[in-house]
Amino acid sequence: MTFKLATMTAAMAVLALTPACAESKAAPAADREAVEKVVRDYILENPEIIEEALIKLADRQRAEAAKASQDAIMQNYDALYNHADDHFIGPADAEITLVEFFDYRCGYCKRSVDWVQNLPEEYDGKVRVVFKELPIFGGISETAALAALAAGKQGKYNEYHVALMKLKNNDDLTESKLDEIAKDHGIDVKKMRADMRSMEIQKQLSDMKQLGRTLGVDGTPGFFMGDNYIEGANTPRIIELIEGELDS
Numbered sequence: 151m152t153f154k155l156a157t158m159t160a161a162m163a164v165l166a167l168t169p170a171c172a173e174s175k176a177a178p179a180a181d182r183e184a185v186e187k188v189v190r191d192y193i194l195e196n197p198e199i200i201e202e203a204l205i206k207l208a209d210r211q212r213a214e215a216a217k218a219s220q221d222a223i224m225q226n227y228d229a230l231y232n233h234a235d236d237h238f239i240g241p242a243d244a245e246i247t248l249v250e251f252f253d254y255r256c257g258y259c260k261r262s263v264d265w266v267q268n269l270p271e272e273y274d275g276k277v278r279v280v281f282k283e284l285p286i287f288g289g290i291s292e293t294a295a296l297a298a299l300a301a302g303k304q305g306k307y308n309e310y311h312v313a314l315m316k317l318k319n320n321d322d323l324t325e326s327k328l329d330e331i332a333k334d335h336g337i338d339v340k341k342m343r344a345d346m347r348s349m350e351i352q353k354q355l356s357d358m359k360q361l362g363r364t365l366g367v368d369g370t371p372g373f374f375m376g377d378n379y380i381e382g383a384n385t386p387r388i389i390e391l392i393e394g395e396l397d398s
Contacts, residue, residue: 240270240278251284300345
């Protein structure tokens with residue numbers, strides 16, 4: 151809805167409510183008309199009040215969304231930050247845990263991979279990064295997610311993860327490329343493929359996807375730190391949160 155249309159709608163709503171209120175008090179028709187005219191004239195003379203009302207409504211909706219997000223995080227805290235099967239980089243007992251939801255065909259995820267990988271070293275081991283597969287593009291993205299989790303069964307998750315992220319063109323992400331990269335990193339491809347079909351790996355990915363939906367992650371990358379949800383590759387905001395926590 152455009153701002154102009156929203157403004158017209160809000161104004162019409164005000165005018166529509168006025169006679170209804172007047173009728174509820176059994177006011178004479180002349181009084182209703184007088185009230186309508188006062189309201190209409192005031193809005194026409196001060197149209198900025200509609201903008202102010204819309205801004206206030208937007209602020210309220212953002213606050214409600216933030217509160218709902220924080221509640222969802224706290225209700226799913228262990229699944230988000232402390233799941234035993236999650237793969238991560240950095241010390242297990244780091245002061246700060248940052249969680250990333252990603253897709254292997256997400257351009258912003260690819261562009262931020264080096265920055266994410268450097269976080270534990272950048273902050274002297276005080277940051278741990280947990281990886282959550284969220285193949286929102288489906289198809290080969292989902293297959294790649296299963297392959298990465300299966301590679302993790304052989305202790306090769308992160309190097310395989312980075313190699314997939316480093317593919318410059320999404321068209322390069324194919325079934326044969328998944329096997330080729332696995333071989334290049336000393337991964338038993340036959341075992342990887344078998345693990346990809348296993349109930350364990352299938353459930354692990356399913357649980358990650360469900361968690362993403364529960365937390366309202368509808369795009370990638372999506373980052374979580376404490377009770378904060380950071381949409382997109384908003385690295386300045388993540389740095390602000392990390393350094394604020396370390397300085398506290």
